[in-house]
Amino acid sequence: MxxxxxxxxxxxxxxxxxxxxxxxxxxxxxxxxxxxxxxxxxxxxxxxxxxxxxxxxxxxxxxxxxxxxxxxxxxxxxxxxxxxxxxLDLPALQPFISTHLPLRGQQAPLHWLEGRFLAVTGDETGVQIRWPARASEAMLRRALRRFYETEARNDIGRWLPRYLADLPRAPGRIRLKIMSSQWGSLSPDGSMALDLSLVLGRPSAFKYVLVHELCHLIHANHSPAYWREVEQRFPEWQQERAYFHAHGRHLKASLRALLAG
Structure with missing residues (x-):
């Protein structure tokens, strides 16, 4: 046949x-x-x-x-x-060639340094990548993902205490993952997932998504009562939704270009 x-x-x-x-x-x-x-x-x-x-x-x-x-x-x-x-077809990170890295709505200066161990760190001058002679692109992608996850968790750690006091409970755990269409989700057990590409965009947009998901601990829907909770905690939420409509696709594409194998 x-x-x-x-x-x-x-x-x-x-x-x-x-x-x-x-x-x-x-x-x-x-x-x-x-x-x-x-x-x-x-x-x-x-x-x-x-x-x-x-x-x-x-x-x-x-x-x-x-x-x-x-x-x-x-x-x-x-x-x-x-x-x-x-x-589409955004350039991948190239050792000692790429000069900037997207982070918190900016193009952070990127400094390549020779080193014995591969490491990605950041400070007020930008992002530093220590690159050993035998490092591979796969190793670089893993190190860069760890860097972005650390930066994202640092931001969440600064913002979260402000919103926990008047919630019925805290999220069970917060995971950072690469999401194809969503920016965040909250499971019935209270576990939260956030898109890692949020740390590439402006901090206010990242904070809005965090607040959006936290409010689902009060209302597990998008009812008028739910949006009143969002409005109370984040009055500028509509501006951030407009930001995602304008720049969201590019943020997700940028992360995928940097971390895809």
Whole structure:
């Protein structure tokens, strides 16, 4: 039985499956589109984020229908990629070449130093990276992630005590992770997750997300009562939401470019 026919009639997958499909625009330019078959998906969907173009198929959608959908929306996809060009294909960190590092809404001066051990530290002059002769790019990404996590936890540690007094409880724990679309989440047990790329943006935006999630300890929804709690603790919250709409995609893309393998 031909392989293509087998793929077309196979049972619906129970887990997410990914592959890549090529697409040629009218001007001859070709791109790779990540094709994702997701059992949770209800319909065909085409989207663009800091990782590039993504085509999502429901479990039982055929490859032919996905290809047709992609071709029908080819011009829309090209426009979206042009709109978000500044958030795609960002340069990775290059030892002794890169001169700045995004941190707290600024481009911090980056100083490369020779050293016996790889270390990333920061002070009022900028960020210092000690680079041993045998260091690898993978080691650099791990060290940079630890640096960003430390800086983010330092910020959280300064801000959190101000908001704990009038909450019904403190968050169980706070995790920093790379999130694809969200900026934060709060689980039923009170554990909080925050997007690590928040530390790249301006501190007031980071603080807003922290307050946003803390208020879910009072109301586990986005009801008017919930937003009154946010307003009381962070009156400028709408300005920070506008900031994320304008710069959020670039923040996530920057972190991914710096830490992706």
């Amino acid at each position: 031909p392989r293509l026919f087998q793929r077309l009639i196979r049972p619906a997958p129970r887990s997410v499956e990914r592959d890549v499909v090529g697409l040629v625009f009218d001007d001859g330019r070709q791109i790779d589109v990540q094709r994702v078959r997701d059992p949770r998906a209800k319909r065909l969907k085409l989207s663009v984020d800091e990782r590039g173009a993504r085509l999502t198929l429901p479990a039982r959608a055929s490859l032919v229908s996905g290809e047709r959908f992609l071709q029908q929306h080819r011009q829309w996809l090209q426009l979206q990629l042009e709109r978000h060009a500044d958030s």
